[in-house]
Amino acid sequence: MLRGKVLSFGEILLRVCPDMSQDWISQGNLPFYIGGAELNVATALALWDIPSSYVSAMPKNAICEEIAQHLQQKGVDMEGMFWKGDRIGIYYLPKGKDVKNAGVVYDRANSSFSELKPSDFDWDLVFNDVCWLHFSAICPAVNAEIAQLCLVAVQEAKARGIFVSLDLNYRSKLWKYGKDPLEIMPEIAAYCDLIMGNIWAAQRMLGTSLQPNFQETKATYPTEELLEQSLQTSKEIRNRFPRCRYVANTFRFDYEQAGIKYFTSLYTEQDGLLVSNEYLSENIVDKVGSGDCFMAGLIYGLYHEHDASYTLEFATVAAYDKLFISSDATVSTVSDIKKRLKK
Template sequence: MNGKILNFGEILFRICPDLSQDWIGMGVLPFFVGGAELNVASALATWGLPSAYISAMPQNDITFGVLEHLKAREVNIDHMLLQGGRMGLYYLPKGKDVKHAGVIYDRADSAFANLRRSDIDWQTVFKDVTWFHFSAICPAISQEIADICLDAVKEAKRQNIFVSLDLNYRSKLWKYGKEPIEIMPDLAAYADLIMGNVWAAKQMLGTSLAPEMQEVKPSYPRGLLEEQAKRTSLELVSRFEKCKFVANTFRFDYLEKGIQYFTTFFGREEFLVSEEYLAEEIVDRVGSGDCFMAGLIYGLYQEMQMRDTLEFATAAAFDKLFIASDATDSSVTDIQKRIKR
């Protein structure tokens, strides 16, 4: 392929108070710039591909600093919308009692959340673009954003642009009266590549799930997980005519042995299972799935073999677990060294 890879989504600040310390008294509040689609865009730019990103941000000095940061990472931001009153953010505490704290969103009335369909001329934005990526986090925000996504994928199809969709499910965001199953199938119908996991596919697209696999838990036999991933993949490509590739991730946290991670990839009449990765301790879970998505895009964009694409993407995702930020800063060479042979 050639041409730009355009990513669309909300740019966010992730704020990480350490609950195991007196973070208020110490005046220490670490933060990261990210958002699912920006994490993909940043990874692709780091790996030398023509990566572009579009979002909405308020016009102020904070924004200008972030834009300079993105330029330094060589992410194309030519179509960034400077409007609205605030950037969205969310809190992800670490330290004690994190299990009960969870994610705390503060995204209402952000510049991105207040976007209107008339704000984006997709025909113009898609000039020189050959790949468009977005995630299910976008249509979770509002009906208007869902409609903007639908406008985008329809125009992408008209211009023969490859579309990838990440089935990120965020239950705390779907608050405008619609369930994912009412919105996501219409968007997935325009996707060439759908990535997620078997539970998200059921939740958002209505795929079937084995009766014994209704809950997400790490105790399922490996063979059962692989068979379910294959069934889900075949169901998606059969149901959605445009869908050519389906990828699923499996990441389980074990108290005894840390994290288990492996993935599957279906396309071109092949069903592949990646090598398995294990780690007793990690640094940061955020952005691992985004890094996997970026790895798939990297491989397919460069017309790598499917096996090579899958193993690169899986190693990139696992590698991200050891990086304290939203997006990877590992080079292609770094990731290749981590691939299991």
């Protein structure tokens, strides 16, 4: 088993969720959740008894201090928080929608996180007792300074022998500072040990090849063909980025009449392409955070040195389970997930 903390780095956000099927304005009903891709991972790991710390930035005020206290009570180490700037990031997502949906509205300009610079960090202090660094491609999408900060962070992590994981979250509405992901992400990915995403995000952000018949994310693709593409994408990533030891892909398709289908894959040089069981459901509760929970499950399994097959299935069940939880981060314990695994 690894020793040390898993450090998650990213922007802490408020997700505001109007229910567009109701008159939410007149009712004054506007639910919100504390989240952010990396924080969702950190929260899950803390719940699963893995030493979990989180680095972000928030303004110094009573609201943000209560948020930090809330997260500390959940077991997340918040000692690395930067207290600076004037505002926390917000995004609006109608109930039931996905963050990749056109309906998402971002309100993150000039947030405390967006103003961080590499010179703000004492890397020896940041990485003290840290064995794993996790972040997502949402970070370098914020602005050029944060992209540079991510590059420096992974370089400093690798110089200290720290395992690095990257989630290839692609958010087209965030890449607005004149750079294409292909100009930024490959250089960062070169320092990563675990890269997770899907075949479409990998093409968009790392330039991997994609068969012409997979140009859109449709639910009608044969599973066998998707897995062949997953194998091709995974091999390309391993060949282009020799430091990368694990490549994971998720497949989640929404069927208008029949609900949702979910399965995943994990590629390693030793095991080849491992494929999870397939999970189906007619109804789900919340799409947000499922991918983050999958990443947390991978980290959990690898941290405890479980074999790759068990790690993949644990992560997949955790992610599928998250689809039935109304919040950004999972509330299911390891015991809850293992019960689903047995079924």
